[in-house]
Structures are given as structure tokens and as C-alpha cells.
Amino acid sequence: xxxxxxxxxxxxxxxxxxxxxxxxxxxxxxxxxxxxxxxxxxxxxxxxxxxxxxxxxxxxxxxxxxxxxxxxxxxxxxxxxxxxxxxxxxxxxxxxxxxxxxxxxxxxxxxxxxxxxxxxxxxxxxxxxxxxxxxxxxxxxxxxxxxxxxxxxxxxxxxxxxxxxxxxxxxxxxxxxxxxxxxxxxxxxxxxxxxxxxxxxxxxxxxxxxxxxxxxxxxxxxxxxxxxxxxxxxxxxxxxxxxxxxxxxxxxxxxxxxxxxxxxxxxxxxxxxxxxxxxxxxxxxxxxxxxxxxxxxxxxxxxxxxxxxxxxxxxxxxxxxxxxxxxxxxxxxxxxxxxxxxxxxxxxxxxxxxxxxxxxxxxxxxxxxxxxxxxxxxxxxxxxxxxxxxxxxxxxxxxxxxxxxxxxxxxxxxxxxxxxxxxxxxxxxxxxxxxxxxxxxxxxxxxxxxxxxxxxxxxxxxxxxxxxxxxxxxxxxxxxxxxxxxxxxxxxxxxxxxxxxxxxxxx
Numbered sequence: 001x002x003x004x005x006x007x008x009x010x011x012x013x014x015x016x017x018x019x020x021x022x023x024x025x026x027x028x029x030x031x032x033x034x035x036x037x038x039x040x041x042x043x044x045x046x047x048x049x050x051x052x053x054x055x056x057x058x059x060x061x062x063x064x065x066x067x068x069x070x071x072x073x074x075x076x077x078x079x080x081x082x083x084x085x086x087x088x089x090x091x092x093x094x095x096x097x098x099x100x101x102x103x104x105x106x107x108x109x110x111x112x113x114x115x116x117x118x119x120x121x122x123x124x125x126x127x128x129x130x131x132x133x134x135x136x137x138x139x140x141x142x143x144x145x146x147x148x149x150x151x152x153x154x155x156x157x158x159x160x161x162x163x164x165x166x167x168x169x170x171x172x173x174x175x176x177x178x179x180x181x182x183x184x185x186x187x188x189x190x191x192x193x194x195x196x197x198x199x200x201x202x203x204x205x206x207x208x209x210x211x212x213x214x215x216x217x218x219x220x221x222x223x224x225x226x227x228x229x230x231x232x233x234x235x236x237x238x239x240x241x242x243x244x245x246x247x248x249x250x251x252x253x254x255x256x257x258x259x260x261x262x263x264x265x266x267x268x269x270x271x272x273x274x275x276x277x278x279x280x281x282x283x284x285x286x287x288x289x290x291x292x293x294x295x296x297x298x299x300x301x302x303x304x305x306x307x308x309x310x311x312x313x314x315x316x317x318x319x320x321x322x323x324x325x326x327x328x329x330x331x332x333x334x335x336x337x338x339x340x341x342x343x344x345x346x347x348x349x350x351x352x353x354x355x356x357x358x359x360x361x362x363x364x365x366x367x368x369x370x371x372x373x374x375x376x377x378x379x380x381x382x383x384x385x386x387x388x389x390x391x392x393x394x395x396x397x398x399x400x401x402x403x404x405x406x407x408x409x410x411x412x413x414x415x416x417x418x419x420x421x422x423x424x425x426x427x428x429x430x431x432x433x434x435x436x437x438x439x440x441x442x443x444x445x446x447x448x449x450x451x452x453x454x455x456x457x458x459x460x461x462x463x464x465x466x467x468x469x470x471x472x473x474x475x476x477x478x479x480x481x482x483x484x485x486x487x488x489x490x491x492x493x494x495x496x497x498x499x500x501x502x503x504x505x506x507x
Contacts, residue, residue, distance in 0.1 A: 083211020
């Protein structure tokens with residue numbers, strides 16, 4: 001609950017900052033520079049260690065010693081994690097340097113100098129790899145369900161950083177200053193976070209130099225890590241390759257246009273990750289208890305909560321995202337409806353998939369490595385072929401089709417067969433109800449607006465009025481229908497403190 005509360009508070013703060021700062025940065029620094037930063041960050045994100053799953057692997061092995069207060073084993077596992085981070089951080093630095101040698105070819109036709117390209121790239125690289133050498137102890141806070149402490153300090157630093165960048169961009173309009181501030185505050189954030197960790201765990205003594213010996217002591221970690229790496233690397237390629245392919249098949253300007261929509265989707269995804277990260281350890285402990293009835297009960301509560309909250313966002317964004325872009329940045333930044341549809345469809349799949357993925361992780365089921373290869377292969381082939389001829393729509397279609405086949409269809413089947421050991425028919429029966437109710441509510445909102453001949457103007461009061469008069473009633477209907485026809489919603493409602501107390505008093 002603490003993770004959720006802190007996550008929501010900082011979500012609203014950061015989303016306000018992001019909307020305001022994005023407009024200032026586009027006006028003062030230009031869409032080409034913003035497109036450049038998105039492209040460079042995407043290149044580095046593909047190499048990012050946090051996407052490779054070592055944290056998930058070590059976190060999986062930390063749950064039991066944390067529960068047993070085995071400080072010695074905790075110190076060993078965190079030391080091992082630091083050793084792994086140091087190796088891969090060095091590897092990423094070397095690979096990034098090699099990639100940078102090709103920048104004169106990659107950015108030959110861009111309207112920005114190679115000097116700022118290299119300065120931005122190595123500043124972002126430094127901001128990234130410094131965490132690998134210093135922040136590895138953060139994994140203990142995450143595994144111990146204290147992610148809120150990380151969120152408080154990191155997001156506070158990010159807000160201060162953004163305010164600083166806004167002021168300097170407005171007065172100086174200098175690319176180098178903006179990038180330098182990005183790097184400086186990354187260093188400050190690392191220092192503050194390590195002070196917090198030392199204060200929280202004064203007994204945590206690590207020695208990264210013993211990593212090789214510790215790995216020999218826990219050989220099962222390497223087996224799980226190899227399996228997880230494939231899945232996480234695939235996720236990194238799918239989630240961060242869009243901007244790179246758009247740059248290859250379109251332009252830096254289109255990268256910036258797509259980035260505006262992606263920022264809205266990213267902020268919504270970030271709040272989900274912030275709120276739900278603290279649940280990873282809880283679900284792991286739930287599965288470890290072995291109560292099958294309780295596991296399935298909590299599973300459907302979790303599924304319903306993810307689909308309910310995601311559905312509300314989808315209903316609102318379907319009708320409000322283009323008017324919001326129009327009011328926020330101007331009509332020139334609005335993208336075609338079929339592109340917006342694919343962006344929101346991919347968002348829906350990405351935000352609902354953890355309802356299955358977290359239970360797969362809790363069961364330690366990572367051996368379907370072929371699925372990661374297949375998803376990445378399908379995505380790459382469709383993107384290269386269709387994207388070459390149709391640009392952005394082909395790139396988005398590659399992600400959509402690959403996720404539908406592997407994420408929507410295969411992953412639930414895998415969980416039910418290997419984890420729950422039940423028939424998948426029960427799952428699909430209720431998931432189709434979720435899909436049907438969402439489509440019904442979107443259709444209701446669409447037909448209502450067309451029947452009343454109402455269109456949204458690019459003015460904030462009109463956007464808010466539209467949301468209150470049309471999308472809000474659709475969201476309320478959506479919630480009521482889920483309560484009536486889906487499993488888990490009633491159990492979820494009963495967890496509300498006021499209702500829970502009333503139930504206890506009645507019993």
C-alpha cells in the first residue's frame with residue numbers, strides 16, 4: 001500500500017511536469033533535437049542491464065533469505081549482483097563506444113551537428129552505466145517491498161532536474177547545457193540513493209570481488225539467469241526499438257511526433273510499474289505458500305484490477321488523446337487515427353500482460369526460451385518488410401502481431417499448464433468477457449458522441465467537459481459491468497478498507 005500511495009503521488013507530479021516540459025523543450029530546443037534524444041536513449045535502452053532480467057533473477061532468490069532474516073546470504077547475493085552489474089556495465093560501455101563509431105553514417109542526413117550527437121550519447125551512456133557500478137544494492141529495497149523509498153528520492157531528483165532544464169532551456173536554448181544537466185542529476189540521484197540504502201541496511205556489507213566464488217556456491221542462479229536474459233532482452237528490443245526503426249524508415253521529426261504519444265503511454269505505464277513493483281515479492285510469497293485456491297483467487301483479483309484500470313485509460317485515451325495533443329502541442333503534431341489505434345492497442349497488451357507474467361515469474365517458469373526468440377523474430381520480420389514500405393504503421397504492426405501470438409495467446413496457456421495445472425478454457429472464458437465489455441463501452445461512447453453531433457475542440461475546458469459528460473459515464477458503466485460479470489471484481493471491492501471493516505463487523 002505504501003508503494004502504491006507513493007507511486008500515485010509522484011505519478012501525478014511527474015505527469016504534470018512531463019506535459020509542461022515537453023512543450024517547452026519542443027519550442028526552445030526543436031523537434032529534431034528531441035527526436036535525437038529519443039533515438040539515442042532507445043539505442044542505450046536496448047543494451048540496458050535493467051532490461052536483461054538479472055534483477056528479477058537475484059530478486060527471486062532473495063525472497064526466502066529476507067523472510068528468514070538471513071543477512072549473510074543477503075550480503076552474498078547482493079555482492080553477486082554487484083559483480084554481475086560491473087561486468088555487464090563494462091561490456092555495455094565497450095559496445096556503445098563501437099556503435100558510436102558509426103554515427104557519421106547514421107546521422108549523415110540529419111540537421112544536427114555530430115558534436116552534440118556525441119556529447120548527448122556519451123552523457124546518456126554515463127548516466128546509465130554509473131548506476132550499474134553504484135546502485136546495485138537497490139535490489140534489496142525492491143525485494144523487501146520498500147520500492148517507495150527509491151521512488152521518493154529518484155522522482156524528487158527528476159522533478160528538480162526537469163525544472164532546472166526548463167529554466168535553462170527557456171533562457172539559453174542550448175543543447176549542451178540541457179544534456180549536461182541530465183548527466184549531473186543522474187550522479188546526484190545515485191549518491192542520494194546509496195545514502196538511503198546505507199541508512200536502511202547498515203549491516204549490508206558487500207564485496208563485488210567475491211562474485212565469481214559466490215556464483216559457484218549458487219549455480220542454480222546462472223541457470224535461471226540464462227533463461228530470464230533471453231526474455232528480458234526480447235522485451236528490451238520490442239519496447240525500445242520503435243524509435244530506432246522510425247529513424248531508419250522515416251525521420252528524426254517523426255520520432256519526435258511518435259514520442260509525444262509514447263510519452264503519454266510511457267507515463268501511464270510508469271505509474272503501473274511503480275504501483276505494482278512492490279507486489280512482486282508478495283506474489284512470490286503467495287505461490288510459495290502453495291494454497292492453490294488462494295493463488296487462483298488472488299490471480300483473478302490481480303487480473304481484474306489490471307484490466308479494469310487499463311480499460312479506463314484506454315476508454316479515455318481513445319477519445320481524448322488527439323484533442324489533448326492538439327491543445328498541448330498544436331494540430332501539426334496529431335497523427336493519423338489508425339496509427340493512434342495501434343499505439344493504444346499495444347499499450348493495452350503491455351499494461352495487461354503483467355497479470356500473467358508476474359505469476360509466471362513467481363513460479364520460476366522461464367524455460368520457454370523459444371517463445372522469446374519467436375516473438376522477436378516475428379516482430380523483426382514484419383517490421384523490416386512492412387515498415388520498409390509503409391513506415392510507422394508497419395513498425396507498430398510488427399509489435400502488435402508478435403505480442404498477440406506470444407503474449408496474449410501463449411503466455412496464459414503456459415501459466416495454466418505449468419503453473420496452475422488447469423485447463424486454459426476457464427481463463428479464456430473470463431478474458432473474453434473483459435474484451436467484450438471494453439469494446440461495448442468504447443462503442444457506447446462513440447455512438448453517444450455521434451448521435452449528439454459533438455466534437456472536441458482543442459481547448460482545455462472543452463476537453464474536460466467532454467471527459468466528464470461522455471468518457472466518465474462510459475468508465476462508470478465499464479466498472480459496473482465488470483463487477484457484475486467478471487471473477488475477482490467482487491473480491492477486489494471487498495478489499496476496500498471501509499467495506500472490509502463492515503464485512504468483519506457483520507460476521
